[in-house]
Amino acid sequence: MKIRLVKNGLFTPVDHIEDTLAPPPEGFYWIDADLEDLIVLQPLFGMHDLAVEDCLNEEEQRPKIEVYESHYFIVINSIRFDDEEIFLRALNIFLGRHYIITVTQQKINELRSLKPVLWEQEVNHPDRFLYHLVDLVVDNYFLVGDRIEARIEKLEEDILMHTKKSHLTEIIGLRSEILWLKKVLGPQKEVIATLNKKELKLIDHQLQKYFSDIYENAVKIAETFETYRDLMGNLREAYQSSLAGRANEIMRVFTALTTIFMPLTFITGIYGMNFDYIPGLHVHGASYVLLGFMLLVGFGMFYIFRKKDWL
Template identity: 30%
Template sequence: MTTPKYLKYLGLNTLFGTSRTKEILHMNPTVIPHREEAKVVRSYVYDYDTTHIEEHEFDNVTDCFSFRHSNRISWINIDGIRKVDVEAVCAHYGVHSLLIEDILSINQRPKMDEVEGVLFCLLNMLYFNEKSGTVEQEQISIVLGKDFVISFQEDASRDVFNPLRDKLRVSSSKIRQRTADYLCYSMLDLIVDNYFLVMEKLGERIEELEEQVIRGSNSRALARISSLRKELIVLKRNIAPVRDLLSGIIRSESDLLDDRTTKYFKDVYDHIMQAYDLSENYRDIMVNMQDVYINNVNLRMNEVMKVMAIVTCLLAPATVIGGIFGMNFDKIPYLHNDYGFYIAVTLMLIIPIWMLWVFRKRGWF
C-alpha cells in the first residue's frame, strides 16, 4: 500500500488542509486566468436624484444603456460576469480596454486606476463560511464616471449593499443629496465595514483555539493553528492593498471627486487602517499561540523524560545488587547465607525508597 493511501486512512490531508494552501498560494500573474462565464447575467439600475428614484431589473445589459444621459445619478449593478456583456457595457460608458481586462481578471490585487475620465476601483468582498471555517472572497469592480457608478459582481446571490439600497429609497438620505462619488464612497465603506464582521468571526475562532492550546496541545490543535494562519493570509492579502486604493483616491485630483467627499474617503481609510492593525494583532497572536504549542509539547516531553529518568534511577540499585551477586566468582560474601536473598531484596526496596525521599526533599518532582 502506497503512502498516499495510508494518508487517506489516517485523514492527515483533511486535518492539515493542504488543498487550502494550494488554493491560497497558487497564483501566477503570467498565466491568463480562465474565468467560467456566468450562465445568467442580471443588471439592477437605481436612477435617482433628490426627489425621485427609479428601480429596474433587466435580463439584458443593453437595457441599461438608456440611462447614460438620464440627467440623474445612475447606479448600475451587474450580477454575473460574462465577457460579451462586460465589453458591451464598458464600450457604451467609455471604459478603457485595460480596465475591461481587470474586470474580467481573477484573483486580481485590489487597486485603483484613473483612466480617460473614469475612476476605477477593484477589490474583494469578504465572507466567512461558518461550515468550513474559511474566508471566502468575491471580486467586485466599481467604475465611477460622470453621474454614474457601475459595479460588476461575480456572485449574484450575495453582497453587502442592502443597507445602501435601503438608504437610496429614503429621499432625505445623504446619498440622495450628494453626487455619484458619494455613492462610490458608500459602497467602499460597506465593503470595508464587512471586513470587521469577518475578522470578528476569526477572532472568536482564535479565542476558542487559544483556550484549547492552553488546556492541552495535540495534533488537532496544531492543525487548527495552521488552518487559521492560512485564513489570516487571505485576510491580510485583501486588506493591505485597500489602504493604497483609498490613499490613491484621497490624493487624486479627479474632477469626478467632490472636495466635500474627500473627508468621507479619509474616514474609510481610517477604518481600513484599523482593520490592518487588527489583522497584524491576530497574526502576532497566532505566532505566539504556535510558540505556546511548541512549549507545551516540549514541557510534556520533559515531564515524560523526567519520569523515565526517575524510574531508571530507582531501578539502578536493584540492577547493581543483582549484578554483583550474579557474578561467576567462587567466593562471594553472603552467597550461601540462609538470609542472603532476603537481605538483597530488602536493600533493593529500601535504597529506592530512600532515593525517592531525597528527590522529593530537593524538589526534583
C-alpha cells in the same frame, strides 16, 4: 444582471438596459452585473478594454483605481473568513455620472447589506453609493479581524493546555494567510487615499472628506493585521517552548523511573551471581521478603521524589 433606478434610496426595477444610457430626471442607475454581462455593457457604456480584461482574467485583483474620460474603474477586495482560510472577492466598480455598475464573480455580502443603508440615507447619487459600499467593505475587515483574534486566543489556550503537532500546521497556515492579506491591504489603502485626496470630477468635493474616515479605518486595519503577524510569531515560540517543556517533563519521568529501578536491579543482580552461599538463599519465604523489600525501596524513592517535587 439586475438594473435598478435608485431615487432617494428607493429602488425601481428597470427592464431594458437601453433605458439607462440617458440620465434619469432624478436619481441614478445601479446595474448589478456578472462577468458575462460585460459583453453587453462594454459597448453601451464605453468601458475601457483594459478594465474589462481585468474583470475577466483576474480572480483576485490588486486594488486600484483607473480614471478614464467618461467613467472610473475601481477595484476593491471584499473579505470573508471561514475559520480555515481567508478569501478575497474582487469587487469591480464602474462609476459614471448617472450610473454605477458593480461586476462580481462571486456573491458579495456587502452588496446585500448596502440596500437598507441606501434607503436609510436616502442616497440619490452614484458617488454616495460608492462611499457607503466602500465603507461597508472596510468595516467588514474589522469583523474578520475580531474572528482572527478570537482564533489566535483559542489556539494559544489550546497550546498552553495540551500541545499537539497539528497546532504547528494551524499556526503556519494562519500566519501565511495574514501575511498574504497584509500585502493586499497596502494597495487597498492607497485606493481609498486617492478617493480622499485626489481631485475626481465624478465625486463630489464635500463627499471626499468623508472618505478620510474610511482611510483612517483602513490604516487601523493594516496596523491590526501587523499586530496579528507579531502574535503569530509569539504563538510559534510558545508552541516550541511548550514542546520543549513537555519533552523535559517526559525525560524527568523516565529519569525518575530509571533511578527508582537502579537499586532494584542492583539487588536482583546480586542474587543472579553464581555463588554457593548468599545470605537468605536457603531460608524459607526469603524470596517474598526480598520482593517486599524491593517494593518498599521503590515506593520510598517515589515518595521522596514527589516530596521534593521532582515528579
